Every structure is written in structure tokens, then in C-alpha cells.
Amino acid sequence: MSVGDLGRRNADSNADHGRVYTCLKAAAIDYRFRPGEQIMIGELAERLRVSSTPVRETLIRLQTEALLETAPRRGFFAKTLNLKEMSDLVQLRFLILKGAIEQATDVIANGAAIALSWIIPDSAGVGDTRSTARTANRTTLDQPDEAVRYIEEASESVAALCHNDAILRALENMNDRTHYVCMIDLERVGRLMEVQLMLDELCLALQRSDVAGVVAVLKNYRDELTERMPALVKEGISRAYTTPSRMLIASQFDAGLPTLRKPVVANRSVFPRR
Incomplete structure (x- = not known):
């Protein structure tokens, strides 16, 4: 594999990570997963047509942000409104x-x-x-x-x-x-x-x-x-509990989500959102 091919491959991988994170974080924030539902890495990867790596890494990141929950040896679960x-x-x-x-x-x-x-x-x-x-x-x-x-x-x-x-x-x-x-x-x-x-x-x-x-x-x-x-x-x-979340996530991923929060006005903050 040439240096150019490797660079393109890394760029594609980074793009996948970014798109998966944007898509799944938006879904978690808007409670598009059913409360308490187990989130299956393989199923999401298949629906989003990416490898399991960006999905797993995104779920870990969302758990650290307290937007998802985990259980030992059981995996990731959607938050329940409390x-x-x-x-x-x-x-x-x-x-x-x-x-x-x-x-x-x-x-x-x-x-x-x-x-x-x-x-x-x-x-x-x-x-x-x-x-x-x-x-x-x-x-x-x-x-x-x-x-x-x-x-x-x-x-x-x-x-x-x-x-x-x-x-x-x-x-x-x-x-x-x-x-x-x-x-x-x-x-x-x-x-x-x-x-x-x-x-x-x-x-x-x-x-x-x-x-x-x-x-x-x-x-x-x-x-x-x-x-x-x-x-x-x-x-x-x-x-x-009544939101058909998974198909919505897949369709949004296909369309491409540019940002988690589309700016309402420009130049609003000293620190840009990540």
C-alpha cells in the first residue's frame, strides 16, 4: 500500500469516526433510543455501514459524557429519563x-x-x-x-x-x-x-x-x-418509548449530519464547540 493510499484510508477512518459520533450523540441527546434499551454494537455498525470500531469507540465516549450507561459484562444501554x-x-x-x-x-x-x-x-x-x-x-x-x-x-x-x-x-x-x-x-x-x-x-x-x-x-x-x-x-x-429510533439513525447517517448543533448565529462564543 502506498503512502497516499494509507493517508486516504486514515482520512476515511477519521471521517467515519466523526460521522458515527455526530449521529449517535444526536440520537442519545434526543432520546431516540428507547430508555434502558441495550445498544448492540454489531447491529449499529451494520445499519450505519461502518466497522464496529468507530461504533464501539463512540459508545465509550458517550458513556464518559454520561449520555449512555454501561453494565459490567453486558455492554451499553440507553439512558432512562430520571x-x-x-x-x-x-x-x-x-x-x-x-x-x-x-x-x-x-x-x-x-x-x-x-x-x-x-x-x-x-x-x-x-x-x-x-x-x-x-x-x-x-x-x-x-x-x-x-x-x-x-x-x-x-x-x-x-x-x-x-x-x-x-x-x-x-x-x-x-x-x-x-x-x-x-x-x-x-x-x-x-x-x-x-x-x-x-x-x-x-x-x-x-x-x-x-x-x-x-x-x-x-x-x-x-x-x-x-x-x-x-x-x-x-x-x-x-x-x-414510542420513537422508532434505529431506522431514523440510519437514514440520518446516510444523509450526513454536518454538526451536532447547527449554529443559530455566528461568532457567539469565545470557545468553539467540539
Whole structure:
């Protein structure tokens, strides 16, 4: 085998690893595997038309990210939605964000947060007189799946102000693990408008260098999610048990998934997502 052939083979292998990871992580985040279902490496490899190596390595990686579970000598299993775990994760996400904001107090006071005015989404129902921070390049939040990504990107951009990579990576993981229930929350009638107003208040507090105000907005969001969590988990479990996941995964892999989270807006974060 020539050096060129070996290079192409390695490139193909790396591409397979990347595509398998993107596909299976998206499936785990969205609970497309049935809760508690054993995940068979050989079956997935056959469906995705790759060797078992990238599938096995992806499952190990997802288990370390707490997106899958393992059992000794039994293999990998899909996560089961758990009320206490989801409530704990929402609380931990708030504490991570609060710590990041408090660590970034000086940065916020020096006006760096003005660059985050993009987090105010467009809102047909809210007049522009509410804020002078609104810009011509805005995003309208009219779909729950887009809105939950937007909130995640906004929270990560705020956390990035503290310039602490470990904090940001921890927050990204919390966002991944709560993504499913947060998206269900946004399906409630009127909830998207509430989120738009929340982001408006968050950005205005940042621009005023009002750290306490920023924390208060995030605390209110945490409290709202915590209050609704029993209903969100119940609905999430019902959906997860009725999703025909495996064929969906195969069809998405065939189409090719460019990213786990399609960027909603550009240049939002100090640290790019992995």
C-alpha cells in the first residue's frame, strides 16, 4: 500500500469516526433510543455501514459524557429519563453559570458583554422600544428545537466571558444532558415568547454590568424548569418509548449530519464547540 493510499484510508477512518459520533450523540441527546434499551454494537455498525470500531469507540465516549450507561459484562444501554437527575442537572447548570458570571464580574464591568447583544432574539410581539440593544441581525425563535439551541448557545457565550475552558465544557455537557426536557418545555403555548423576554432581560442586565440581575434571570429560568420537571420527564419518557429510533439513525447517517448543533448565529462564543 502506498503512502497516499494509507493517508486516504486514515482520512476515511477519521471521517467515519466523526460521522458515527455526530449521529449517535444526536440520537442519545434526543432520546431516540428507547430508555434502558441495550445498544448492540454489531447491529449499529451494520445499519450505519461502518466497522464496529468507530461504533464501539463512540459508545465509550458517550458513556464518559454520561449520555449512555454501561453494565459490567453486558455492554451499553440507553439512558432512562430520571426526575431527580434532571432536576439536579438543571440546578448544577445554574450553579455553573452563576460561578462563571461571578468570575467574569470585572470583564462584564469593562463592557465586554456588549458584544452579546445578539442573544436578544427578534420578537414580533415585543416592540423595539423595550431595548436599544436590538440589532438588525436578529433571530426569530418560532420553533422549540431551534429555540433550545439558541438558549444553549446564549448560556455558553455568557459563560465564556470568564475565559475558563473547564467551566465552559462542563456547561456544554449540562446543556447536552438537559436538551431533551428543555425542548419539550418550549413546546408549551406561550413559552417561546417568555424565553424571548428572558433573553432580553438577560442581555440588558449584562449591558448594565448588573451581575445580580443576570443571576436573577437565570435563577428564574431554573425555578420555572424545576417546577415543571415532573410533567416534562413524564412526557419525555412517553415519547422516548414510542420513537422508532434505529431506522431514523440510519437514514440520518446516510444523509450526513454536518454538526451536532447547527449554529443559530455566528461568532457567539469565545470557545468553539467540539
